[in-house]
Amino acid sequence: MEPEFLLTRRQVLATAASAVAVGALPKIGSTARLENSNPMEPKLVEVPSAIPEKVYTSERVGISRKTHDEHLKLWQGYANKTNEIRKALLEMGVPDPTKANQIYSQMRALKVDYTFAYEGLINHNIYFETLGGEGGPATGKTGELIVAAYGSFENWVADWKATGMAGRGWVYLAYDHAEKRVFNYIGDAQNTFPIWNHTLVLAMDVYEHAYFIDFGTARMKYIEAYLQCIDWDAVNALGERVTVG
Numbered sequence: 109m110e111p112e113f114l115l116t117r118r119q120v121l122a123t124a125a126s127a128v129a130v131g132a133l134p135k136i137g138s139t140a141r142l143e144n145s146n147p148m149e150p151k152l153v154e155v156p157s158a159i160p161e162k163v164y165t166s167e168r169v170g171i172s173r174k175t176h177d178e179h180l181k182l183w184q185g186y187a188n189k190t191n192e193i194r195k196a197l198l199e200m201g202v203p204d205p206t207k208a209n210q211i212y213s214q215m216r217a218l219k220v221d222y223t224f225a226y227e228g229l230i231n232h233n234i235y236f237e238t239l240g241g242e243g244g245p246a247t248g249k250t251g252e253l254i255v256a257a258y259g260s261f262e263n264w265v266a267d268w269k270a271t272g273m274a275g276r277g278w279v280y281l282a283y284d285h286a287e288k289r290v291f292n293y294i295g296d297a298q299n300t301f302p303i304w305n306h307t308l309v310l311a312m313d314v315y316e317h318a319y320f321i322d323f324g325t326a327r328m329k330y331i332e333a334y335l336q337c338i339d340w341d342a343v344n345a346l347g348e349r350v351t352v353g
């Protein structure tokens with residue numbers, strides 16, 4: 109029987125793979141004051157003041173505490189800029205459509221960079237939530253879906269590594285609600301190549317800041333270390349969480 113995952117009392121209808129579905133229910137980084145329904149008040153996001161302790165277990169394979177602590181500053185920066193843009197949009201008030209312009213306009217600047225800020229936050233939420241495990245073959249429903257899509261976990265690893273070397277910023281494991289399967293997607297930046305009707309369950313940062321301190325330019329060594337640190341229980345829990353409620 110085809111493995112079911114992430115489905116669907118309320119199927120996610122239109123969500124970018126790198127964006128909304130997981131962002132709606134983050135565990136580590138959170139969207140605060142979601143209960144606030146006043147359109148004149150911004151819904152603010154926040155990230156932890158410290159890296160979750162389990163993430164530091166990656167030191168055993170060479171991804172250092174220093175790397176994570178530096179990375180936290182970038183993660184917090186995405187939250188800060190998300191909030192800044194949300195406030196700016198509110199301050200703009202009801203926009204004048206005649207002032208919007210595709211070459212340059214305030215609306216274009218805010219809306220384009222909002223995707224860079226907010227998806228940067230969401231991707232890092234998932235990155236840090238799913239780090240700190242023992243790696244190894246994927247477990248649970250994620251494991252079943254990976255084997256169903258790639259034939260074996262080893263095949264998936266090869267594809268994940270290749271996608272990681274081919275991307276400029278991110279690699280995503282996302283569940284396709286239409287085809288009911290997972291796929292390794294590439295992201296040059298957090299706001300490039302989004303795809304609809306997917307749920308993001310694993311995000312590997314391959315920007316240099318994620319590995320240069322520890323591995324220099326040897327990205328493959330970082331990817332191989334990363335694979336030994338995936339928390340598959342967290343991946344499975346994340347996948348389940350976005351379908352409940």
Ligand SMILES: [Fe+2]
Nearest residue numbers: 182313315318
């Ligand atoms: Fe990053």
